[in-house]
Amino acid sequence: MTYLRFLNIDSDYDQSKYVIIPAPMDIGSSWGVGSRFGPLAIIEASRHIDLYDIDLGLTLDSIYTMEEIEPTAEIAKNLDLVKDVISDVLSHGKVPVLIGGDHSISIASSRASSMHGACIYIAMDAHADLYDEYNGSRLSHACVTRRVLDLPTIEKAILIGVRTMELEEAVFARNDSRIVLIRSTDDLEVLDNIEGKKAHLSFDVDVIDPSVIPCVGYPEPGGISYRDAIAFLKAIFEKFDVISMDFVEFSPCPGRRDDSFTIAKLIYKSILMHYISQLHRHSQ
Template identity: 40%
Template sequence: MHSPTVPFSFLATENSYEESRYIVLCVPYDSTESWASGTRFGPAAVIEASRYMDIYDIELGLFMDKLGIYTLFELPVLGKPESSMMELIEASVRRIISDGKMPVLLGGEHTISLPALMACKDEVEHVVVLDAHSDLYDEYEGRKVSHATVLRRVSELVKDITLIGVRTMGIEEKEFLEESDNVKVIYAEELLRGNVEDLNFNFLRDKGVYLSVDLDVLDPPQIPCVGNPEPGGLSYRSVLRMIRKVIEVGNVRCMDFVEFSPCPGMRSDAYLVARLIQKAIGYHFLHLRNQ
């Protein structure tokens, strides 16, 4: 029995928290963005777009409303001091994991990955990040915790990080990378020249993985409204193929989708983000079913 209104939840699903495996956690935090704020509006725009999606996925052969997806809307992090934001996200993710469920965070700026990872670092051996930027500054605009330093802080918590789709970085980040033996980069240039199908993710096999997707990994024409648009990015199809490979090979414990900053009047980009998340959840469901 469906309610007479379309629920305001990811894919408009009506599953309860208890019966769900995938918990979409909306985190509208954008306090450290250096160019323009607006990622705080990302979660609501993506949820809204997702409500009008076909519930059957022809690629996966799945009815998405049968997978158990529940939406927690939204964490009150906006305008809070950094420490409260961190504590709130960490506690929420910890709770979802201890309930035996998979957190799917919807940002918000990239900073939110740090407290989410802190909550699940015991289960995570490898962090995979799709991003145009390397986010490896030690400090940025006087901050140790920000969208531009987030992966430097992550690198202090987890041994192995693979960054995919990078096409710009500061000299300080480049020098850090040259000295680091635990952060590997697959540059956008290599991906655009080669074939994404040839990428080998066997190094993730049987490893606990945290997957972070900064939407600026995509080429700006596909998704013009992100915190820091960078030309020369990847296609929707390439990003989708990589997400699929990571989820099929590794054991993803937590995922986030960050830095989407919707432009007023545009709907196709929010829909694209919703589609990526829907696919990622579907791939994960099939991965578990096939084990």
Template identity: 35%
Template sequence: MEYSISQFGAPDAPHCNPETAQVTIIPAPLEYSVCYMKGTEHGPQAILDASSQMELYDEELDCCPIEIGVYTRPVLDYSGMDHAEALKATGQAVRETLEKGQLPLILGGEHSLSAPCIAAVHEKYPDLTVVHIDAHGDLRDEYEGTPLSHASIERRVVDMGIPLLEIGIRSFSPEEAEFLKSGPNIAVVWAYQIARGIAQIPWERLGKHVYLTIDLDAIDPSEMPAVGTPEPGGLSWYQVLDLVREICQRSTVVGMDVVELCPMEGQTRADFLAAKLVYKMIGYRFQQNAK
């Protein structure tokens, strides 16, 4: 790609000192198990590039969230690695960020990268809850022969013994439905419940510390067309923002990711949505701390 921004919010971002930043963005162009549209490996760079065109004042929060310090690591280089090695390297980047006392915010890349990131955050915060905003349940034990698949990521979270809250789901296999009925520690808020105004989100499930993973296909394809596996009937921009805001008000978010952007020719609105979502997540997260 010719246009290649290395710091989120650049070129105006003056607050990207790696030592004093409160957030470290980890661009993770991981793509091994994507099954339909390929291209998520270009997602992180598309988000960084779009972020350079974004205004840094947040009218809702009446501040410039970037001033808390947002450092972007060099894009992770997975060349020569197999899927398992790439996941390990991603988890290591999260661990290094946590050791510096910074909040890791990972840009995907395919959703399988969340597993090592969540594992690393869970080591530091054993009382972790995972909130998963997605169109898909991602609860298959394995998919296309691998337990590392992006379609199995939340099953790995369950395997780790971490309570899970899934929101926006509208694509679920019979195997996943059966698994859910077997009583694992999962609550699911379906997209249709949100669309009809009958969703009762079990917020009491959230512990003190939350890891938030957002698969961009949670958002309706009319607003977010650039994903590998689009599903109709998704959440709106403001519905997603309201969820993120509420999560940040109720708990301390100690890790987050935005995954599955699959940049497409002529669909730059998707890259801009992803970049702005990342910025709103940072704003909500630290506005809550400032109160």
């Protein structure tokens, strides 16, 4: 096959623990489109990353990259396609790492993950995504958390880094005890009472300050730093049994390389931290 592979790793599917799934879909976007170009830009940038992580002291090559999921013109069909692929990867005992694409594909990720029993939805995002409907669609990227909470096996939605929401969303969040809002690393102790459960992690890159990642579908000023993002992710992997991940909403800007490289590095570091946490969890 001639398609690009994440980190330029030519690993066999059967021998790999992690499966990169590119999903170039942005039909669920409500403002800036272009996140359909995100997966290719991130994978291209990843080919220039040093595989040895100086912070964690290890390297990992047990990563397989699938071909892109070919999108259709209908968002519901796209979600079904993504769900089926992730379900298949999970059934093989592997960890799917979905690269989007707009945030609506996280609905599909959560549907697949929640089929494997009770699950926590953890989203790092500038937005709460709690609209019941947005621009006439209940599958918009602005409705992701709301649709995830419709799933019967989702016990809680932990939203990290949210810094804006509409009144409708604020009222819903205040009245639904399943929703946990975390604004800073100082608030992470609230997770102590719910840790240990299976979880799906959704990372919307607009949670990071736009001075670092400016090219997103819906930029929001005042985000977290790259280092704070790593600190949050480390805590998530330590406290929860994350069975699947997605990284969404990157819309490449012409002429820039730093942002796609930063996201690729973030994804690789997430995989490494997840790998370490799983080693610790299984050794106890």
